[in-house]
Amino acid sequence: MKSEPDDYSIDDLERDGSIGWTGVRNYQARNFMRDEMKVGDLVLYYHSNAKPPGVVGIAEVSREAYPDPTQFRKGSKYFDPKSTKDEPRWVHVDLKFVERFPKIVSLDQLKEMPELDGLLVLKRGQRLSIQPVEPAHFKRILTLGRSKSR
Numbered sequence: 001m002k003s004e005p006d007d008y009s010i011d012d013l014e015r016d017g018s019i020g021w022t023g024v025r026n027y028q029a030r031n032f033m034r035d036e037m038k039v040g041d042l043v044l045y046y047h048s049n050a051k052p053p054g055v056v057g058i059a060e061v062s063r064e065a066y067p068d069p070t071q072f073r074k075g076s077k078y079f080d081p082k083s084t085k086d087e088p089r090w091v092h093v094d095l096k097f098v099e100r101f102p103k104i105v106s107l108d109q110l111k112e113m114p115e116l117d118g119l120l121v122l123k124r125g126q127r128l129s130i131q132p133v134e135p136a137h138f139k140r141i142l143t144l145g146r147s148k149s150r
Helices: 009-015 027-036 105-112 135-146
Strands: 018-020 042-047 056-066 091-105
Touching: 009 018, 009 042, 009 056, 009 091, 027 091, 042 091, 042 135, 056 105, 056 135, 091 105, 091 135
Parallel strands: none
Antiparallel strands: 018 091, 042 056, 056 091
16 A cells, blocks of 8 residues: 555554545555455555655554545545445545564665566556555565565
8 A cells, every 4th residue: 555655654654553544536446445455454555755665564454445434525635526425436444553664665676576576566557556466475575674684
């Protein structure tokens, strides 16, 4: 899951302990949350629009998809006038903080690793805030992130 650190960083998640991942307004990203994310799933927390961008830690899904309340708030930038309480268009999941990596696993590092071939965040044009990660890729990034020397 990608977040801009100026918007909501791993520091913010650690401080708050948990958050509802609201404001997703892309149908494919919504479908990943709605259909694939389950309580207990671990999430790579990625800082985009950062110097350098990369994976900074781990979060965990603590509540499965349910209606995103921001779609109903008229003053919210995420308001959707076509969404109703009976038929909401948008969902969110709750995440809780798990850990911060000792050092960022930068996008450049990820690109240099042939074993991460196929990782969606490495593909041109992939701008989704939520992307599935293959178990082998997740395991490799987790190992890198937890390593104190890189």
